[in-house]
Amino acid sequence: MTAEPTTSTHVDRAEASIRAGIHSGSYPQGSRLRERELSETLGVSRIPVREALVRLAAEGLVVTEPRRGATVRQLTLRDVDELFDLRLSLEVFAARRATERCAQGHRPPELQQIMDRAEEATRRGDAAGIAAANTAFHAEIITMTGNRLLQASLQPSLGLMHWLFRLTSTEAGPHLHCEEHREICRVIYSGRPQLAEALAYAHIDIRREPVLQALSEVLPPA
Amino acid sequence: MTAEPTTSTHVDRAEASIRAGIHSGSYPQGSRLRERELSETLGVSRIPVREALVRLAAEGLVVTEPRRGATVRQLTLRDVDELFDLRLSLEVFAARRATERCAQGHRPPELQQIMDRAEEATRRGDAAGIAAANTAFHAEIITMTGNRLLQASLQPSLGLMHWLFRLTSTEAGPHLHCEEHREICRVIYSGRPQLAEALAYAHIDIRREPVLQALSEVLPPA
DNA sequence: CTCCGAATTTCGGTATACCGTCCGGGGCAC
DNA sequence: GTGCCCCGGACGGTATACCGAAATTCGGAG
Numbered sequence: 001m002t003a004e005p006t007t008s009t010h011v012d013r014a015e016a017s018i019r020a021g022i023h024s025g026s027y028p029q030g031s032r033l034r035e036r037e038l039s040e041t042l043g044v045s046r047i048p049v050r051e052a053l054v055r056l057a058a059e060g061l062v063v064t065e066p067r068r069g070a071t072v073r074q075l076t077l078r079d080v081d082e083l084f085d086l087r088l089s090l091e092v093f094a095a096r097r098a099t100e101r102c103a104q105g106h107r108p109p110e111l112q113q114i115m116d117r118a119e120e121a122t123r124r125g126d127a128a129g130i131a132a133a134n135t136a137f138h139a140e141i142i143t144m145t146g147n148r149l150l151q152a153s154l155q156p157s158l159g160l161m162h163w164l165f166r167l168t169s170t171e172a173g174p175h176l177h178c179e180e181h182r183e184i185c186r187v188i189y190s191g192r193p194q195l196a197e198a199l200a201y202a203h204i205d206i207r208r209e210p211v212l213q214a215l216s217e218v219l220p221p222a
Numbered sequence: 223m224t225a226e227p228t229t230s231t232h233v234d235r236a237e238a239s240i241r242a243g244i245h246s247g248s249y250p251q252g253s254r255l256r257e258r259e260l261s262e263t264l265g266v267s268r269i270p271v272r273e274a275l276v277r278l279a280a281e282g283l284v285v286t287e288p289r290r291g292a293t294v295r296q297l298t299l300r301d302v303d304e305l306f307d308l309r310l311s312l313e314v315f316a317a318r319r320a321t322e323r324c325a326q327g328h329r330p331p332e333l334q335q336i337m338d339r340a341e342e343a344t345r346r347g348d349a350a351g352i353a354a355a356n357t358a359f360h361a362e363i364i365t366m367t368g369n370r371l372l373q374a375s376l377q378p379s380l381g382l383m384h385w386l387f388r389l390t391s392t393e394a395g396p397h398l399h400c401e402e403h404r405e406i407c408r409v410i411y412s413g414r415p416q417l418a419e420a421l422a423y424a425h426i427d428i429r430r431e432p433v434l435q436a437l438s439e440v441l442p443p444a
Numbered sequence: 445c446t447c448c449g450a451a452t453t454t455c456g457g458t459a460t461a462c463c464g465t466c467c468g469g470g471g472c473a474c
Numbered sequence: 475g476t477g478c479c480c481c482g483g484a485c486g487g488t489a490t491a492c493c494g495a496a497a498t499t500c501g502g503a504g
Contacts, residue, residue: 472477
């Protein structure tokens, strides 16, 4: 096959394609991802598709059974609950570390910019933009810790959260959400780790029950 | 090829083989993992080897560069430092959750059994047994939370820690280590989350500097 | 002796082909 | 009418083959 741009491989494109299809809902939860079907759709052979599926399986977006191949992961309420616990453990810690680094003079402007984008999107009523900015906000706090391992550990889960934002379409209060982000940002920049920790904890945990409630009619319990 | 036992696939065996080779030092850090070489060594074709390498790359044990293939990950001091932060964020949280579940009556005996094994190994001077039991101890606390996502997130890092135990061969104080585990176990069973949190934090963070010091002559800084 | 460039070799990326297993449907026996 | 068995298609698991890019090596010029 003719693949001129050496910078991007068929596997990468297949992975991106499948991931987009899952996020957009083209491949619903629990639906099978047949290798031949995908390879024909994407115009490549099965081998790159296989590799892409293995990567997505490692990330948790798809599950592969021994002789049945890959299916889009069927999220359960338990999964979402576990997701909140993982976010608590990682993001609360990250908020503290980020604050400590800010106190040492490391104060990048990205967080402010992201929040400006979020408020801009809120004004325009751009739901997708809001979700993207919110996800970026949480990702940026992790980035501010300078810890790539933390970042890599949380990234798949942030992707899932981003996905869930769509399922719980009518986000209860984007304004309140933004307000909390603004507050967290202030505290991080102000260099008070314990306060940042507490705010991050509350910001995440307060949404556990509402989200679970909203999803209780869409997702299987376990 | 004749592969009668359907329960195990060539990919699984290749993955296990390569992982073992890395842990044992047969494939040193930074050494290249050539697909043809591996496929010939393992007696399979390149395809299963590729998949195994992709899995190990997702786990972080090997790194793959666009046109150079896979190499055993070269750990740096920065990586190890980041590892300690990840463990702090996950294990401290897990200690709290595990304690809370214990307080609700969920009190499995596995933790005690693992510690008995650790002390038994300590008496025999069985270094490998000690390392295995210690790793199992930390893994069990995660398991006690009942959160499979936390478990999946920490597992690769515990594997790396287990690997590091070998590099820092002469573990300073296995007795002290065991004593701390015993103490943590007591507190978890006693149902005091805050105390468990504090003990877990200290137990991990107190070893950061010594380990970094011990590795400073073996690993590159960054 | 050194340096540079071209040929060769190496190696990952991909395609195609084959095999064994699993699943579904239809027919035959009871 | 029902249940069992056999057969065919579907699909994942694996092997082999080819291609292009990159690294290495070797030979010739300075």
